[in-house]
Every structure is written in C-alpha cells, then in structure tokens.
Amino acid sequence: MGPGFTVDASNGVTSAVMIALVAIAAAVVVAGAVRYYRAEQERLARVRALVDSRGWVYTPRDDSLAERLTTRPFGGGDEREAREIITGSREGRPFQAFRYVVIDHSRDSKGRRTTTRTDHQVVWIPLARALPVLRLSPDDGLQRLLTGLGWGDVDTESHAFNQRWRVSARDDAYAHAVLAPHVIEELLRREWWGATLVIEGAVLALVRTGRPDLSTLDASLDRLEALVGLIPPFVLADYGS
Numbered sequence: 001m002g003p004g005f006t007v008d009a010s011n012g013v014t015s016a017v018m019i020a021l022v023a024i025a026a027a028v029v030v031a032g033a034v035r036y037y038r039a040e041q042e043r044l045a046r047v048r049a050l051v052d053s054r055g056w057v058y059t060p061r062d063d064s065l066a067e068r069l070t071t072r073p074f075g076g077g078d079e080r081e082a083r084e085i086i087t088g089s090r091e092g093r094p095f096q097a098f099r100y101v102v103i104d105h106s107r108d109s110k111g112r113r114t115t116t117r118t119d120h121q122v123v124w125i126p127l128a129r130a131l132p133v134l135r136l137s138p139d140d141g142l143q144r145l146l147t148g149l150g151w152g153d154v155d156t157e158s159h160a161f162n163q164r165w166r167v168s169a170r171d172d173a174y175a176h177a178v179l180a181p182h183v184i185e186e187l188l189r190r191e192w193w194g195a196t197l198v199i200e201g202a203v204l205a206l207v208r209t210g211r212p213d214l215s216t217l218d219a220s221l222d223r224l225e226a227l228v229g230l231i232p233p234f235v236l237a238d239y240g241s
Contacts, residue, residue: 047084050214056088066100071133071198073120073207077102084212095221097123099212121212123220124205125228129240134178135168136187137196158184164193174239183230191223204228 051058065082069075081101088095100120107113154167154175161184169175178199187197196207204227206220 044084047086047212047214051086051088054088056086059085059087061085065096065098069198069200069203069205071135071200073100073102073196074198074200074205077104077118079103086217090218090221093125093221093225095123095125095224097121097212097217097220100207118209119211121208121210122205123217123224124203125221125224127199127202127204127228127236127240129236130202131178131199131235131239131241132171132174133169134175134199135196136165136198137168138164138194139166154179156184158188160188164188174235177235177239178231180230180232183227183232186223186227186230189223191219197227 048058050056061081061083062085063081065085066074066080074080080103083099083101085096085098100122102118102120104116104118105113106116154169154172155162156167156176156179161179165187167175167179186192194208198205198207204224206224
C-alpha cells in the first residue's frame with residue numbers, strides 16, 4: 001500500500017459484533033420458544049391426567065363451542081376458538097370447561113397486519129330451562145356501551161353488590177327476579193371477584209380472562225352449582241322456555 005492509503009478495520013469489527021449480537025438474540029428466541037413448548041406440553045399432560053383420573057372426556061379443539069353463546073365476551077373478535085375442552089359431570093351434574101380464544105386482526109397506517117389473541121377460561125353448566133340473557137361483569141367500557149344501547153345497568157338494594165357488579169339485561173324486572181337477596185349474598189363471595197357471568201339460553205357460564213387453571217375448576221363448579229340452586233324457582237317458571 002502506498003503512502004496516504006489506510007484501511008479502516010473498524011467497519012469489519014462492527015459487522016462482526018452485529019452478526020454476533022443477532023446470533024445471540026436468535027438463540028435466545030429459540031431457547032425461549034423451546035422452553036414455552038415444553039411447558040405447554042407439560043401443562044397439557046397435567047390436563048389429560050386430571051381428565052383421565054376423573055373419567056371425563058378431553059377434546060383438543062371444537063370451535064362450535066366458541067359460537068354457542070353470543071353475549072360478550074362470547075361473539076367478539078374476528079375469529080373464535082374453543083380448545084382444551086373438558087366434558088364431564090360431578091355427582092351426576094354435567095359441565096364443560098374450555099379455553100376460549102378470541103382473535104382480532106388490525107392494520108396500521110402502513111398496512112401491516114397485527115394479530116392479537118386473548119385467552120379466557122370458561123366453565124359452564126346447564127340450566128333446567130332456557131332463560132333470557134343476563135350478564136354480570138366488573139365495570140368496563142363494554143358495560144357502558146351496552147347501557148347506551150338499551151341494556152340497563154341494573155341496581156339492587158345492596159350497595160356492596162352495585163359496587164362490585166354491573167348487570168346487563170333487556171328486562172329489569174327479570175334481572176331483579178334473578179337477583180334475589182340470597183343470590184346477591186352468594187355473588188358477594190370473594191370467589192366471584194374478577195369473573196364475568198352469563199346466562200344465555202339454558203347455560204350459566206363463568207368466564208375469567210387468562211388461560212385455564214385447573215386448580216380452580218372444582219371451586220368454580222361448586223360456586224356455579226350453588227348459584228343455580230339459589231335462583232328462585234318462579235324465575236324458571238315465569239321466564240323460562
């Protein structure tokens with residue numbers, strides 16, 4: 001090399017560092033994916049073990065269940081899935097529990113598509129007769145929207161209940177009939193905190209955001225069965241079909 005000619009080695013060093021960082025990042029992502037996959041397989045194995053031990057039935061996926069109800073959080077999103085379905089009974093009382101996945105698609109100003117998936121844990125039991133829709137949930141924007149569309153936010157004589165629950169129904173008289181004093185007392189139990197309850201047709205559904213937690217399944221079924229037993233008989237007679 002002649003006088004005045006130099007070689008800048010820093011560009012080569014910088015490129016090597018960048019390549020190494022990208023490789024490390026890729027390795028971290030792959031390792032995380034492997035750990036997630038293994039954890040999911042272990043979780044599903046525990047689900048299958050519980051189902052087998054109780055004599056229940058496990059179905060990996062049946063999206064028809066995701067379309068059975070239409071009251072939010074059911075009926076939302078662009079796509080809906082029902083996964084990890086457990087069908088069984090306890091002391092002759094049937095139930096189903098499953099992972100309900102709501103999928104939404106959106107695009108930004110540059111047309112790039114983003115997909116979001118929201119998991120819910122659903123446990124539902126049958127009712128003796130089909131009833132009109134009644135939704136009980138924590139306060140949220142959806143409740144305020146429903147109120148604007150004519151779904152009244154029903155108040156009861158219990159201030160504690162009104163602070164915890166937002167009640168949506170087309171018929172206030174029906175809602176008050178269901179929310180008898182002993183029903184209100186039950187729904188003030190701590191076990192119901194953060195849940196959404198839906199009565200639609202011949203189904204009473206308990207919904208919580210997040211992936212299914214089998215450690216709470218028996219407790220959820222206990223509470224649902226207790227609640228059904230507390231609904232006044234005249235409600236089924238007067239409003240049932």
